[in-house]
Amino acid sequence: MQRRFISGAAALAASLLGAVAGQAQPQPVPPEVSVAQAGVARETSTTPAPRGLDGKPDLSGFWRPIRVPGKPGGNLGKDEPNFVLPFSEAGKRAHVYAQNHTVDPEAVCVLGGIPRHNGSGLAFEVLHTPGRLATLYNYNTHRFVTIDPNLKHPATLEPSYFGTGIAHWEGDTLVIETRGLRDSSKDKIWLDENGDPTSDQTTVVERWSRPNYHTLQLSMTVTDLKYYTRPFRFDRTWTRAEPGQGLGEYACNESNSAVENIGPGAGVIGPDGNRGFGYERKELPSTPPGPEAYENVLTNE
Amino acid sequence: MSAAAVGALLATAGVTPAGAQTGKAAEAVILGQPYQGPKVATPRDAKGKPLLTGYWKLLHEDGKPDGNLGKDQPGFVLPLTPAGQAAAAANRKTVDPEARCLITGTPRLLTSVLPFEILQTPERLATFHQLSWHRWVWLDGRKREPDEDPRYLGNARGRWEGDTLVIESTGFHDSEDGNVWLDDNANPISGDAVLVERWSRPDFHHLNLELTYTDKRYYSRPITYRRSWVAGAPGEHLKEFSCEWNTPWVVKHLEPGPGAIGANGNRGFGPDNQLVPDLPLGAVSGNRGVGYWLYRTNKPKPSDLPKKPD
Numbered sequence: 145m146q147r148r149f150i151s152g153a154a155a156l157a158a159s160l161l162g163a164v165a166g167q168a169q170p171q172p173v174p175p176e177v178s179v180a181q182a183g184v185a186r187e188t189s190t191t192p193a194p195r196g197l198d199g200k201p202d203l204s205g206f207w208r209p210i211r212v213p214g215k216p217g218g219n220l221g222k223d224e225p226n227f228v229l230p231f232s233e234a235g236k237r238a239h240v241y242a243q244n245h246t247v248d249p250e251a252v253c254v255l256g257g258i259p260r261h262n263g264s265g266l267a268f269e270v271l272h273t274p275g276r277l278a279t280l281y282n283y284n285t286h287r288f289v290t291i292d293p294n295l296k297h298p299a300t301l302e303p304s305y306f307g308t309g310i311a312h313w314e315g316d317t318l319v320i321e322t323r324g325l326r327d328s329s330k331d332k333i334w335l336d337e338n339g340d341p342t343s344d345q346t347t348v349v350e351r352w353s354r355p356n357y358h359t360l361q362l363s364m365t366v367t368d369l370k371y372y373t374r375p376f377r378f379d380r381t382w383t384r385a386e387p388g389q390g391l392g393e394y395a396c397n398e399s400n401s402a403v404e405n406i407g408p409g410a411g412v413i414g415p416d417g418n419r420g421f422g423y424e425r426k427e428l429p430s431t432p433p434g435p436e437a438y439e440n441v442l443t444n445e
Numbered sequence: 446m447s448a449a450a451v452g453a454l455l456a457t458a459g460v461t462p463a464g465a466q467t468g469k470a471a472e473a474v475i476l477g478q479p480y481q482g483p484k485v486a487t488p489r490d491a492k493g494k495p496l497l498t499g500y501w502k503l504l505h506e507d508g509k510p511d512g513n514l515g516k517d518q519p520g521f522v523l524p525l526t527p528a529g530q531a532a533a534a535a536n537r538k539t540v541d542p543e544a545r546c547l548i549t550g551t552p553r554l555l556t557s558v559l560p561f562e563i564l565q566t567p568e569r570l571a572t573f574h575q576l577s578w579h580r581w582v583w584l585d586g587r588k589r590e591p592d593e594d595p596r597y598l599g600n601a602r603g604r605w606e607g608d609t610l611v612i613e614s615t616g617f618h619d620s621e622d623g624n625v626w627l628d629d630n631a632n633p634i635s636g637d638a639v640l641v642e643r644w645s646r647p648d649f650h651h652l653n654l655e656l657t658y659t660d661k662r663y664y665s666r667p668i669t670y671r672r673s674w675v676a677g678a679p680g681e682h683l684k685e686f687s688c689e690w691n692t693p694w695v696v697k698h699l700e701p702g703p704g705a706i707g708a709n710g711n712r713g714f715g716p717d718n719q720l721v722p723d724l725p726l727g728a729v730s731g732n733r734g735v736g737y738w739l740y741r742t743n744k745p746k747p748s749d750l751p752k753k754p755d
Contacts, residue, residue, distance in 0.1 A: 197491065204566045253546070254689050255577065271564040271571055273498050276682070278564055278571065278579075284548060286571075286579050288562075288682060304685040332689070388585065390569060393596040397546045397688075398624065 179267045179282050179391070183208030183383030191357035198274040201316050201354040206390045207382035208267045216417030217265040218337025220366065220378050227417025229340055235371030238329045238341035243409035246339070249332040251406050253396035255285050255305035258322050259348045259366055262380065263336045269391045270360075277311065277318075284394045289320050297323045303344060305333055314351075322348040328371075335366070338419050339410030343370035358384045466724040475559060475721040477502030477675035485649035487608075490567065495608050495646045497570070500681050501674035502560045505720060510710030511558040512629030514658065514670055521710025523632055529663030532620045532633030537702035539623050541631075544699055546688035547624055549578050550597035551614060552640055552658055555672070556628045558721055562683040570603060570610075576688040582612050589615055595636055597625055606643075614640040620663075627658075630712050631703040635662040650676045 196202040215222045221229040231239060250256050261268065261281055269280045280286040289309035301308050301324025311320040325348075326333040328341035335342035346368040353361050360382040367375040410419045466474060488496045509516050515523040525533060543549050554561070554574045562573040570582040582601040593600045599614030617640075618625045620633035627634040638660040645653045652674040659667040703712045 202566070204569065252689070255685070255687050269569075271566055271569060273496075273564050273566065276498070276562075276564060278573070280571070280579060284579070285577055286573065288573075288685075290680075290682065305687060306685055388587070390583070391581065392594070393548065393581075393598055395548050395597065397548075 178389075180265065181208060181267070182211045182265075183267075183381075183385070185210050185381065186358035186383055187355070187381065189356040189358040193354040193357055196272065196274055200274070200313055200318070202272050203270045203277065203318065203352060203354055203360065204272040205360070206267060206269045206385040207360050208385050209265060210381045210383060211265075216338075216419075218263050218419060219413075219417045220259060220263050220336040220340060220376070221338075222263075222417060223377060223379070226415075229335075229376060230373045232369070232371055232373050235341055235368075238343070238371050239339070242328045242334060242339045242341050245408050246328070246332060246334070247406045247408050248339070248410065249305075249334060250283065252332070253283065254332045256281060256283065257305035257325065257333050257342075258287060258307055258309070259342075259350075259364060259378070260334055260336050261287070262350065262362060262364055262378065267382075267385060267391075280391055282391065282394055283396045291318070297321070303327070303331070307346075307348070316353060318352045320348075320350040320352065322350070334410075335368075337410065338413050338417075341371050343368050345370040360384070471721050471724045474724060475502070477504050477560075477677075479504065480650040480675050482650075487646050487648055490565070492567075494605055495610070496565050497563045497610065497644060497646055497652065498565045499652070500560060500562045500677035500683065501652050502677050503558055504673045504675055505558065508709075510630075510712075511720070512553075512556050512712060513706075513710045514552060514556055514628040514632060514668060515630075515710060516556070517670055518668065523668060524665040525632075526661075526663055526665050529633055529660075532635070532663055533631060535623070536620055536626055536631040536633055540699045540701050541703065542624050542626060543576065543629075545624075546576070548597040549574065549576060550617065550625050550634070551580060551599055551601075552634075552656060552670070553626060553628050554578065554580065554598075555642070555654065555656065556670075560674075560677060560681075560683065573683050575683075575686055577686055589613075595619070599638075599640060608645060610642075610644040612640075612642040612644065614642075626703075629703060630706055630710075633663045635660050637662045652676075
């Protein structure tokens with residue numbers, strides 16, 4: 145564990161150095177360590193999207209999110225006034241509950257769920273076959289979608305973190321509808337990184353397209369009239385990572401004995417719509433801390 | 446997980462939810478049945494290579510243990526070196542990594558009695574397993590990296606030999622770290638291990654694996670292992686499972702080790718000697734659960750959870 149952690153940190157440091165000083169002497173990019181690296185927009189690329197065996201655009205690939213200046217990351221209200229979602233009264237209560245009672249589910253290695261992952265700042269990977277698609281995430285989790293125009297959601301579904309996703313094509317756009325999600329008022333699930341709530345009534349419609357080889361676009365509508373007064377939109381663009389890069393392995397549960405030391409909630413949400421990293425809004429370090437940062441945690445079991 | 450690593454949480458708690466299935470009913474859902482219909486051709490990709498994509502259910506072999514990489518060995522026992530015997534003894538003193546919701550590695554996942562799913566694309570393939578694990582395989586012709594990170598699932602590179610997909614994996618975690626077993630029976634795996642899987646799909650409905658595991662540190666010779674799966678019915682897929690009862694109680698208070706391994710090569714099985722876990726799998730609440738499904742009498746179970754962890 146220690147050996148892998150150090151080599152990962154060293155590789156990340158190397159890639160950061162490479163970004164600053166390595167232009168003259170390009171180093172091979174470590175294939176799987178830079179999951180937090182942002183994508184560079186290539187929406188004018190003229191390289192066509194590959195097509196699958198069914199002739200439809202193939203969404204497979206390792207995708208890096210494009211960061212938009214002035215827009216918060218991990219907040220599904222990024223396009224709302226003041227970056228705040230239109231809570232209903234029940235939604236306000238569910239929000240307070242999540243902030244005061246729920247440890248960030250991702251921090252305790254619970255499946256992150258939909259739509260939360262679509263707001264993540266981390267790259268994700270898609271494996272797309274004509275009848276079945278999977279989106280795979282950094283914390284070694286995945287979400288499955290069945291592509292079948294004749295398939296409908298049954299009236300009752302067993303609640304799950306990623307819900308039941310059924311997709312069909314509208315031209316070259318893959319439309320995924322997800323129902324049967326868990327509820328923040330009783331389950332370890334958040335709508336986004338900011339601890340906004342999601343309910344068992346939530347329906348998520350994702351419209352995915354790949355206009356060129358390098359670009360993946362999402363137009364998503366979340367409808368949850370239990371916790372929000374109206375449906376809201378969330379649009380985002382990702383860029384294809386360099387060839388040969390892909391997700392690696394992330395052993396989320398190795399330090400699970402530290403779970404009980406983590407407090408609830410997302411922390412303070414600033415006026416910029418971003419989740420706070422402590423009351424003094426400390427910036428995250430540019431490189432991950434070494435094992436010494438965890439000594440107290442690991443010996444405090 | 447092994448046939449014997451069986452979830453009887455609800456049974457032991459005296460709660461039987463609607464839809465719960467045990468014994469033969471669970472077998473009918475989990476295990477594959479021999480395919481009797483007309484032969485259907487292997488699906489192929491744009492380059493003419495077989496597509497392994499599908500939902501695969503095990504063709505269990507009567508009289509053979511699942512979850513034991515020694516299934517095809519004399520007495521179902523692996524040829525441990527002295528170092529391997531010491532590592533196995535150490536594993537028997539650790540709580541099953543799967544019970545701690547750690548990533549279940551290869552080849553352990555490949556010994557499971559449970560169905561799994563494959564998605565294959567031109568450059569990338571993944572096998573998807575219970576407890577929400579997935580294993581990546583690169584198909585882009587890359588070579589082994591000299592400084593690869595150790596992983597539970599190894600670093601897997603696939604290549605085609607005719608219609609056979611050959612996946613070679615290296616760079617594993619070592620059981621000496623206390624977090625990984627070779628199979629459900631707590632056999633050890635070393636950082637020197639080389640796993641070679643040969644996958645073939647001779648027709649639409651069948652998937653075959655020939656596996657060779659070479660680990661000179663813990664085993665005196667390479668180990669071979671064969672298995673076959675049958676395609677699930679149309680519309681049958683892997684379901685979500687969230688392994689999240691990795692509480693301090695689980696980590697600190699579960700019985701270590703796999704339990705007694707019987708003469709049939711199976712891990713500490715219950716009085717029913719059932720082949721498959723009860724359904725829903727390992728349930729604590731719906732599709733959330735714990736990886737500790739061992740059916741053993743007179744041993745603590747998660748259903749015996751104290752009110753509050755100490």
